Amino acid sequence: MKHNEKDNEAEEGSYSHENIKNSTYGKFEVKVKHEIEGNEEPMQIQDEEMECKEELEIKEEPIAFPGEIYQCSQGDKAYSHNNTRVKHHRTQTGENPYQCNKFDDAFSWNGTLINHQRTHTGEKPYQCSQCDKAFSHRHVLIDHQRTHTGEKPYQCIQCDKAFSKNSYLLIHQRIHSGEKPYQCRQCDKTFSQHSTLVNHHRTHTGEKQYQCSQCDKAFSRNSYRIIHQRKHTGEKPYQCNQCDKALSTSNSLVIHQRIHSGEKPYQCSHCDKTFSQNSNLVNHMRTHTREKPYHCSHCNKAFSQRHVLIDHQRTHTGEKPYQCTECDKAFSTNRNLIIHQRKHTGEKSYQCNKCDKAFLRKCTLINHERTHTGEKPYQCSQCDKTFSQNSTLIQHQRTHAGKKPCQ
Numbered sequence: 362m363k364h365n366e367k368d369n370e371a372e373e374g375s376y377s378h379e380n381i382k383n384s385t386y387g388k389f390e391v392k393v394k395h396e397i398e399g400n401e402e403p404m405q406i407q408d409e410e411m412e413c414k415e416e417l418e419i420k421e422e423p424i425a426f427p428g429e430i431y432q433c434s435q436g437d438k439a440y441s442h443n444n445t446r447v448k449h450h451r452t453q454t455g456e457n458p459y460q461c462n463k464f465d466d467a468f469s470w471n472g473t474l475i476n477h478q479r480t481h482t483g484e485k486p487y488q489c490s491q492c493d494k495a496f497s498h499r500h501v502l503i504d505h506q507r508t509h510t511g512e513k514p515y516q517c518i519q520c521d522k523a524f525s526k527n528s529y530l531l532i533h534q535r536i537h538s539g540e541k542p543y544q545c546r547q548c549d550k551t552f553s554q555h556s557t558l559v560n561h562h563r564t565h566t567g568e569k570q571y572q573c574s575q576c577d578k579a580f581s582r583n584s585y586r587i588i589h590q591r592k593h594t595g596e597k598p599y600q601c602n603q604c605d606k607a608l609s610t611s612n613s614l615v616i617h618q619r620i621h622s623g624e625k626p627y628q629c630s631h632c633d634k635t636f637s638q639n640s641n642l643v644n645h646m647r648t649h650t651r652e653k654p655y656h657c658s659h660c661n662k663a664f665s666q667r668h669v670l671i672d673h674q675r676t677h678t679g680e681k682p683y684q685c686t687e688c689d690k691a692f693s694t695n696r697n698l699i700i701h702q703r704k705h706t707g708e709k710s711y712q713c714n715k716c717d718k719a720f721l722r723k724c725t726l727i728n729h730e731r732t733h734t735g736e737k738p739y740q741c742s743q744c745d746k747t748f749s750q751n752s753t754l755i756q757h758q759r760t761h762a763g764k765k766p767c768q
Contacts, residue, residue, distance in 0.1 A: 432439045433446060435453045440446040448470060451457070457467035459474040463481050468474045476498055479485070485495035487502040491509045496502045504526050507513070513523035515530035519537045524530045532554055535541070541551035543558040547565045552558045560582050563569070569579035571586040575593045580586040588610050591597070597607035599614040603621045608614045616638055619625070625635035627642040631649040636642045644666050647653070653663035655670035659677040664670040672694045675681070681691035683698035687705040692698040700722055703709070709719035711726035715733045720726045728750050731737070737747035739754040743761045748754045 430439045430441065433449055433453070435450070438449060440449065451469040457469050459468045459471050461467065461474065461477060461481075463478075466477060468477060479497040485497050487496045487499050489495065489502060489505060489509075491506070494505060496505065507525040513525050515524040515527050517523070517530060517533055517537075519534070522533060524533065535553040541553050543552040543555050545551070545558060545561055545565075547562075550561060552561065563581040569581050571580040571583045573579065573586055573589055573593075575590065578589060580589065591609040597609050599608040599611050601607070601614060601617055601621075603618070606617060608617060619637040625637050627636040627639050629635070629642060629645055629649075631646070634645060636645065647665040653665050655664040655667050657663070657670060657673055657677075659674065662673060664673065675693040681693050683692040683695050685691065685698060685701055685705075687702065690701060692701065703721045709721055711720040711723050713719065713726060713729055713733075715730070718729060720729065731749040737749045739748040739751050741747070741754060741757055741761075743758070746757060748757065
C-alpha cells in the first residue's frame with residue numbers, strides 16, 4: 362500500500378491536531394509542533410492534555426517511552442532507563458547526594474545509604490530459615506544459605522573448581538591469569554586480593570591492632586589472633602574425616618589430609634620433585650638458587666630457612682626451651698627433644714627394609730642403608746677416595762692436613 366505525501370509527513374514527526382489527540386504519546390508531549398501552511402508554530406494543547414503535562418513534571422523520573430535511549434552527557438554510553446543513566450552519571454561526576462545523618466559518609470544511591478545506616482542501628486532484617494543467624498544485607502544471607510545447601514553456582518571455565526560466591530571465583534581466576542591488580546604504594550609488590558594488600562601495608566607501618574585477650578601479644582591480622590588464642594584454649598575445631606586427628610586451623614587440616622590422599626600439588630620448576638605444602642616447595646627451591654635470606658644478628662652466618670636461623674641463634678643465647686618430661690635434660694630444638702625421648706620409650710621408628718635393624722634417628726638409618734647399597738657419596742677433594750659417611754670423610758681429610766684423625 363502506497364503512502365501519500367501527508368502520510369510521509371506524519372511519519373517524519375509532523376502531526377495534525379487530530380493525530381495528537383488520538384496518539385498514545387500525544388497526551389504526554391511537553392512541546393509539539395506542527396506545520397501550518399509551511400510555518401512551524403507552537404501548538405495549543407487542550408486543558409486535559411496540559412493537566413497530564415503538569416502531572417508528568419512532578420514525577421522524579423520521566424516515563425520511558427518504548428525504544429527511548431538515555432545518553433550519558435560525559436561519554437558514549439547510552440541506557441534504556443533513565444535511573445541507570447543517573448547511576449552511571451554519578452560515577453563520572455563523583456556526586457554523592459545521599460548523606461548519612463550520623464557521620465560525614467555520603468553515597469551515590471539511596472539503597473547504599475540504607476545498607477550503611479544498618480551499621481549504626483545494628484538492624485539485621487534478613488533471617489536465615491535454617492539457623493538463628495541474621496544479616497543486614499540480603500546478598501550476605503544468600504551467600505550464607507549456601508553453607509547449608511552446599512550450592513556452588515560459580516564455575517571456573519579453566520578448571521573444574523566451583524564456588525559459592527562470585528567474588529571467590531574472581532579471586533580464583535587470577536591464579537590462571539596471573540593478574541595482581543592491587544599495588545603497594547611503598548614498594549613494588551602487587552597482590553591478587555585487596556585484603557592481602559591491606560595486610561601487607563601493616564608490614565610497613567608495624568601496625569598490630571588485634572590484641573590477644575589472654576597475653577600481651579598483638580597481631581596485624583585478626584585471623585592470626587584467633588589462631589593464636591587457640592594455644593591458650595586448646596581448641597581444635599577442624600576434625601579429619603579419615604582419622605581421629607583434630608587441628609587448630611583449616612589450613613593445617615587441608616595439609617594433613619594430603620597425608621591420606623598422597624596429593625602433592627606444588628611442583629618444582631627446576632626438577633621433578635613435588636610437595637604437599639607451598640612452604641616446603643619454597644624451601645626446596647632455595648637448594649637450586651642457593652638463596653639464604655635469614656641472617657644471624659650475632660654472627661655472619663645466613664640460612665635458607667627461618668626455623669634453622671632460630672635454632673642457630675640459641676647457640677648464642679644458650680636458650681633451651683624444650684624440656685624432657687622424664688628427666689631434667691633440656692634442648693635447644695624440638696627435634697633433639699623428640700630424639701632424646703625415644704631413649705626413654707625405647708622407640709626405634711626408623712626400620713631398615715633390608716634387615717631387621719631399627720634406629721632412633723632417620724640419619725642413622727640412611728647411613729646404615731649404605732652398608733647394603735655400597736653407596737659412598739662423600740668424595741675427598743684432594744684424592745680419589747670416597748666414603749659412606751660425612752664424618753669419615755672429615756677424619757680422612759685431616760690426614761692431608763698433617764693432623765691426626767682424632768685431633
